[in-house]
Amino acid sequence: MVHDPVCLMSLDPKQASAMAVHAGKAYYFCSEACHNKFLSSPETYLHKSSAMRLTVGVMGSAGDEHTEEVMAAVFKLGQVIARKNFVLITGACPGLPYECARGVKEVDGMSIGISPALSLDEHVHKYNSPADVYDVIIYTGSGLMGREVTNIRSSDMVIVVGGSSGTLGEFAIAYDEGKLIGVLEGSGGITEQLPQLVESINKDTGAQLVYNADPVLLIEELERVYSTHHFHHPSCFCEES
DSSP states (O other): OEEOTTTOOEEOGGGOSEEEEETTEEEEESSHHHHHHHHHOGGGTGGGSOOOBOEEEEEEOOSSOOOHHHHHHHHHHHHHHHHTTOEEEEOSOSSHHHHHHHHHHHTTOEEEEEESSSSHHHHHHTSOOOOSSOSEEEEOOSHHHHHHHHHHHTOSEEEEESOOHHHHHHHHHHHHTTOEEEEETTSOGGGGTHHHHHHHHOOOOSOEEEEESSHHHHHHHHHHHHHHTGGGSOSTTSOOO
16 A cells, blocks of 8 residues: 555555656555645655655667667666666666666666576676676576566566567566566667567557657656556556456
């Protein structure tokens, strides 16, 4: 349960009448009246109720075969996530997710890496993965494929950047579990095939996809979709009201 920051009513997030994102945190409301009061003067109510920061999972290629333009776009994506005060979730791997984490660190944002390893030593030496841009690394000991589930379920929103079979596995989990998914167009890899793939799957899981080549517009649209309706059923593990 959470509390409406205006009237302090206790409520189930999925049954809230409205939701707002302020400084990266999720606030839930019993009515549109409370929602509107909050939007008109958020600072009046922020101290009355705690709120959790939203997490954005960025899944993509761990390789180094990307153009400077793609690397720059993913770095900017990290900066945008941090400036929104969202928390970045990645697989703590090299490549595009690392570039995104670098962008987050550049503007002092929060970055969490979900490692396949059992320890920092195994993370660095067995998996040849970086450890210099994360605020927290969680060692799952689950291996490369096993930690994909943790990546997705720890993320309120998932963004796909480039990628091949590993990223496709993460996308499949996110899609099957009804997540809100963003696709950074122009980042290569599987992102170019996803529209046709989703059409071929032809399965209503509750997942929603947002496509944009501009990191700023992509994050803004994901926030809008999440706060207007996806919060009611953010994944398949949220029971129907």
